Amino acid sequence: MKRKLWGGRFTKRTDPLVERFTSSIAVDQRLARYDVEGSIAHAKMLGRCGIITHAESQRIVRGLTRILRTIQQGTWKPDPAAEDIHTQIQQMLERAIGSVARKLHTARSRNDQVSLALRLYCREAVTGLCQSIRGAQRALVRLARRHRHIVIPGYTHLQRAQPVLVAHHLLAYVEMLQRDAERLQDARSRIEILPLGAGALAGTSLPIDRAYVARLLKFPRIAANSMDAVSDRDFVLELLSVLATIGIHLSRLAEDLILWASDEFGLLAMDDAVATGSSLMPQKKNPDVLELIRGQAGLVTGQLVACLTMMKGLPLSYNRDLQWDKRFLFQAVEASQGALTVLERFLGHVRIRPEASARLLASDALCATDLAEYLVTRGVAFSDAHAIVGKLVVLAQRSGRQLRDVGLTQLKSFSPHLDRAALAVLDPRRSVERKRSAGSTNPRQVGRALRQWEKRLR
Numbered sequence: 503m504k505r506k507l508w509g510g511r512f513t514k515r516t517d518p519l520v521e522r523f524t525s526s527i528a529v530d531q532r533l534a535r536y537d538v539e540g541s542i543a544h545a546k547m548l549g550r551c552g553i554i555t556h557a558e559s560q561r562i563v564r565g566l567t568r569i570l571r572t573i574q575q576g577t578w579k580p581d582p583a584a585e586d587i588h589t590q591i592q593q594m595l596e597r598a599i600g601s602v603a604r605k606l607h608t609a610r611s612r613n614d615q616v617s618l619a620l621r622l623y624c625r626e627a628v629t630g631l632c633q634s635i636r637g638a639q640r641a642l643v644r645l646a647r648r649h650r651h652i653v654i655p656g657y658t659h660l661q662r663a664q665p666v667l668v669a670h671h672l673l674a675y676v677e678m679l680q681r682d683a684e685r686l687q688d689a690r691s692r693i694e695i696l697p698l699g700a701g702a703l704a705g706t707s708l709p710i711d712r713a714y715v716a717r718l719l720k721f722p723r724i725a726a727n728s729m730d731a732v733s734d735r736d737f738v739l740e741l742l743s744v745l746a747t748i749g750i751h752l753s754r755l756a757e758d759l760i761l762w763a764s765d766e767f768g769l770l771a772m773d774d775a776v777a778t779g780s781s782l783m784p785q786k787k788n789p790d791v792l793e794l795i796r797g798q799a800g801l802v803t804g805q806l807v808a809c810l811t812m813m814k815g816l817p818l819s820y821n822r823d824l825q826w827d828k829r830f831l832f833q834a835v836e837a838s839q840g841a842l843t844v845l846e847r848f849l850g851h852v853r854i855r856p857e858a859s860a861r862l863l864a865s866d867a868l869c870a871t872d873l874a875e876y877l878v879t880r881g882v883a884f885s886d887a888h889a890i891v892g893k894l895v896v897l898a899q900r901s902g903r904q905l906r907d908v909g910l911t912q913l914k915s916f917s918p919h920l921d922r923a924a925l926a927v928l929d930p931r932r933s934v935e936r937k938r939s940a941g942s943t944n945p946r947q948v949g950r951a952l953r954q955w956e957k958r959l960r
Contacts, residue, residue, distance in 0.1 A: 521585070524822075529829050530587045531580035536622035537591050538570045540615065543718040544698060545606055551711050554605045562606050565599040566591075587619075588612050609710050611702040613732040613820040620828065622719070624693045624741055627835045628686045634842035635683045635748075636959055639676045641849035643955045646672040649854040650952065653930045654769065655862050656943075665868055665930035668769075668854055670943040671758075673951055678751040685744045693737045696721040700731035703819040729819040738827050739813065742806040745834045749799035752841050756792040759852075763789045768858035773851035791848050795841045802837055805830040866904045866928040867895050872936060873905070873920075876927050880919040890917050904928075 516524075542563055549559020569591060572578045584590035595603040646669035656666035696719065699705065699712035705728045712724045725731035762770035772789060780786035809830045812823050870891050877887035894916050898905050906925045913920040927936065937944040 524585070524825075525582075526586045526825050526828070527580050527582060527584045527590065529832065530616070530619075532832055533587050533616070533619040533623055533828070534578065534580070534591065535570065535573045536619040536626075537587055537615070538566050538573065539622060540618040540698065540719070541591065541606060542566045542570070543715045544610055546718060547711055547715045548605070548608055550714060551709050553608055553708050553710070558602050558605055561599055561602055562595070565595050565603065566606075568598060569594055586612070586616075588615055609701065609706040609708045610698065611700075611732070613702050614697045614700040616824075617697040617700075617732060617734070618719075620831075621693050621695070621697065621721075621737060624737060624831070625690060627741070627839075628690050628693065630839060631745075631748075631835070631842070632683050632686055634839055634846070635679050635686075637846040638842050638849070639679050639955070640959050641846040642672050642676050642679075643952060643959060645849050645852070645854075646676075647952055647956070649856075650949065651945075652854050652856050652859050653863060653934055654854075654859045655868055662862070662865070662868055664871055665863060665933040666943040667934055667945060667948050668859070669952060670948050673948070673955065675751065675755045676955055678754075679748075682744060682748045682751060685747065686741075689737065689740045689744055691722075692740060694721045694723065695737075696724040697731035697734070700725060700728035703729050703732050733816065733819040733821070733824075735809070735813060735824060735827050738831050739806070739809055742802075742809055742831065742834055745838045746799075746803045746806045748838055749802035749841070752845060753796045753799035755845075756789075756796040760789050760792050760796070762854075763792075767862070769854055769862070771853050771855055776848045776851040791844055795845060798837050798841055802834045805834040863930045866906055867898070868930060869928045869933045870895055870905070872927040872933050873924060876924050877917060877919055882917065882919060890920075894920075 545554075545559050545562040545566065548554045549556045554562075569578070580587070581590050581593075584593065592603065592607065595606065650667065650669040652668045653665050654668045654671065655662040656664050656671065696712060696716040698715055699710050716722070716724050725734070759770055761767050763772055772787065774787075776791055777787045778790040779788065809827055812826055812830075816823055873894075874884065874887040874891045877890065878884050882890070894905060894908065894913070897912070898908055906928050910922065913924075927933070934943045935945060937947075941947070
């Protein structure tokens with residue numbers, strides 16, 4: 503029977519069914535490295551404060567460092583018989599350096615210990631996610647740069663609306679991902695709060711130095727309330743919330759690209775390396791990568807909802823329900839990381855078909871707003887211009903003509919300002935070039951935005 507960290511007052515062995523149900527080693531093994539890093543800092547502090555001798559502290563740190571090296575080299579394996587990762591590390595340390603290892607748990611509870619390990623994991627996850635976001639942004643910018651001159655219809659309500667540069671469309675997602683990266687960085691400030699030293703919930707009577715541990719672990723702050731320190735999972739909820747938003751953004755991008763890849767749009771050509779086929783229909787070329795990214799948004803959002811639901815009824819302070827937080831978090835982080843990584847690869851193997859964009863731009867009704875704005879420049883109130891052009895669109899559609907093909911006499915019957923010069927605005931390329939407002943699809947502005955993003959992401 504393996505010694506438990508809490509077994510002192512128990513006289514019976516735990517029922518095997520209970521042991522299996524309460525074990526968390528299958529999930530929290532991912533915290534092995536962070537648990538050891540936190541323990542090294544704790545051991546150094548105990549020696550510095552004279553709570554254990556300097557020699558004992560050094561011996562514990564050396565033993566933990568060897569364990570850490572084993573974990574980093576990939577030769578460490580979780581013990582399924584261990585209750586959790588903290589217990590396994592403690593047992594490994596005892597086997598390595600003897601009974602002095604038992605002094606490591608002085609002035610510490612698994613409650614503050616797991617919170618620290620989880621915060622260290624979250625901090626590193628934020629760094630990795632931000633790097634992956636930058637990779638996806640670079641891929642979007644490169645795709646936008648390659649096709650910067652192509653004009654496509656912009657859509658509202660999934661109906662063709664106005665001409666835009668495809669680069670402008672793609673850069674919209676770069677902006678979304680940038681907000682995601684900023685939210686991650688902001689969340690870091692609430693992740694880097696040291697809980698260690700809170701003990702089980704009330705702190706300790708021993709003369710520990712929490713500020714010293716915080717410096718060792720590069721945490722700018724220490725938790726101000728010991729009860730809050732062990733029960734706080736706001737940082738997990740916040741990170742999950744950001745990941746859910748990332749998932750939604752990636753799902754929206756995936757949906758756009760899936761539509762573009764369809765024969766109906768025909769805009770997106772996929773390389774064979776990033777597409778899949780059908781086991782029945784030989785002609786099929788499917789955007790499975792995008793569909794999985796789109797579907798995965800539900801998984802990540804579900805982890806957020808599950809964690810919120812778990813937290814909503816917990817009284818202070820620590821409760822074992824919190825064992826589930828790691829499962830929610832790990833799945834969401836790994837799913838998000840995987841989606842961003844594969845998206846970067848996918849975007850490097852696609853191109854926009856200019857011939858498809860020309861087909862989608864065939865109707866000059868896309869430039870109806872330009873025609874209304876032309877009338878505004880001639881002194882017509884916009885609401886009146888809107889009505890005039892709307893009636894003109896109906897006339898053209900009913901007669902199966904383009905707006906530019908309506909006779910001059912008929913044009914004049916709608917407004918004396920509708921002349922041949924007015925019809926010159928009914929061109930998609932001119933439409934994007936006429937845009938003046940900041941942040942618009944004007945080619946000069948889009949070119950400037952591309953250069954700014956290329957410099958920013960370099």
